[in-house]
Amino acid sequence: MVMPAPPREPGWKPNPSGLLAILLVVGVVVGVWFVSGGDPGTPTGGGTPPGFSSTADGGDDGAATDPVSGEVDPETGLTWVSLDELPPEAAETVALIGAGGPYPEDEDGGTFYNREGFLPDREDGYYTEYTVPTPGSSDRGARRVVAGEPDELFWTADHYDSFERIIS
Template sequence: MRESPSRRGWRSSAWAGVLAVLLAGAAAQARGPLDALGTVPLSALPAEARATHRLILAGGPFPYDKDGSVFGNRERLLPRAQRGFYREYTVPTPRSRDRGARRIVCGGERPTAPEACFYTADHYASFQLIAQ
């Protein structure tokens, strides 16, 4: 049985749609993790995050013992780097009984002059690049 021209047209447009989705996914992977992250201006972060960022640039003193410790990037949401490149800092959460979920993770050779810093409000489930 022969296919009608309208049915052939539908089938080819459906395959074109599938191909477009696959190519878009491949292009997103090729761009890398930084392109997949959103960007947030430093001024749009909570006051506690801005204060933590100032402490990072000043080299402390930090209120939590774990501040400045190596961040392993096990989630692989940040660009790949060798161990020790990223460091994490607590962003205090008002009314939280513990450190809370908010952090700033900065990467670079010198902790007081980071190459890039990232904000997470959900304990490393997502990150936003901090634009200064």
């Protein structure tokens, strides 16, 4: 059974403040979403975020996991690569970087300017580059390790045309 609405009092006018409040709240929510980099294709809950692992009981313990070769680093957008998957000369170069040298080439330890823009934007001088010797090559070759902060190492086999982030 449908009940009719009670009659309105004479002089009654609708109050738009409720509608304005709803529009204001929706506007604020949408504004915050855009400012925070919202993406309609990004799930907003219920899943395990990248870089995190669920515990055996199905809960999320919130601890970051170690990178896995072949997966994408969420910080840089580059694929992770294990040092043991690279040529042995790359591991030797990384060991020299950790020891502070000496390096085989005069240019090693020089500033890498990231002109190609594949690495995260940092101020000039943040990244340094190191030659990874290529057996049989008469020059420095194309292979390099680029270093940022400690444990921030990048590999390029094609003279900066592409990069992978080294798991260190």
